[in-house]
Amino acid sequence: KQEVTQIPAALSVPEGENLVLNCSFTDSAIYNLQWFRQDPGKGLTSLLLIQSSQREQTSGRLNASLDKSSGRSTLYIAASQPGDSATYLCAVEYGNKLVFGAGTILRVKS
Amino acid sequence: EAGVAQSPRYKIIEKRQSVAFWCNPISGHATLYWYQQILGQGPKLLIQFQNNGVVDDSQLPKDRFSAERLKGVDSTLKIQPAKLEDSAVYLCASSLGGRALDTQYFGPGTRLTVL
Numbered sequence: 001k002q003e004v005t006q007i008p009a010a011l012s013v014p015e016g017e018n019l020v021l022n023c024s025f026t027d028s029a030i031y032n033l034q035w036f037r038q039d040p041g042k043g044l045t046s047l048l049l050i051q052s053s054q055r056e057q058t059s060g061r062l063n064a065s066l067d068k069s070s071g072r073s074t075l076y077i078a079a080s081q082p083g084d085s086a087t088y089l090c091a092v093e094y095g096n097k098l099v100f101g102a103g104t105i106l107r108v109k110s
Numbered sequence: 111e112a113g114v115a116q117s118p119r120y121k122i123i124e125k126r127q128s129v130a131f132w133c134n135p136i137s138g139h140a141t142l143y144w145y146q147q148i149l150g151q152g153p154k155l156l157i158q159f160q161n162n163g164v165v166d167d168s169q170l171p172k173d174r175f176s177a178e179r180l181k182g183v184d185s186t187l188k189i190q191p192a193k194l195e196d197s198a199v200y201l202c203a204s205s206l207g208g209r210a211l212d213t214q215y216f217g218p219g220t221r222l223t224v225l
Contacts, residue, residue, distance in 0.1 A: 091152070
């Protein structure tokens with residue numbers, strides 16, 4: 001069964017701190033892995049997409065890594081800001097289907 | 111570029127009633143997805159359309175849920191009759207194609223509460 005797990009479920013940090021969100025998946029036969037951001041009452045926004053042949057992707061203060069062999073991905077957020085407060089979802093693509101984790105609720109305190 | 115539009119944004123019904131949701135994808139996007147997101151969980155794919163044909167509906171509870179995409183553009187998702195466990199946010203997404211690496215763009219969702 002294809003399952004995606006995210007740890008921690010919730011995280012509260014002071015502004016300026018660097019942080020890491022974790023994602024693990026049971027089936028390593030992936031096409032790609034994406035990290036999404038979800039704000040309350042809004043849809044999902046794609047942050048980073050890592051192809052199965054890649055090991056990491058970077059966008060601004062965000063860096064995502066992928067280790068297919070161990071079934072893990074991390075999202076690193078540098079110098080966190082209150083505007084980063086949201087739910088972060090990891091999604092693994094198998095064929096044409098995205099399988100999502102339950103997300104990590106991030107709160108950055110000013 | 112206009113995003114994915116969904117309506118209504120909120121709906122409250124009683125169990126055993128019927129409800130329908132509407133989605134208008136980004137213009138030119140061939141693939142349309144409906145997801146169900148229960149509170150505290152990630153979105154779960156219910157059905158995927160490629161133009162007006164169904165690609166995957168393996169997780170759609172077909173005894174009560176139905177969906178259609180007429181003319182390969184707009185789509186409606188219907189629940190009849192609703193159960194308490196159907197309370198969730200229903201997200202619509204679209205992508206240019208249906209292949210891996212095609213970015214999915216999500217609408218704001220419809221929050222359904224079944225009493």
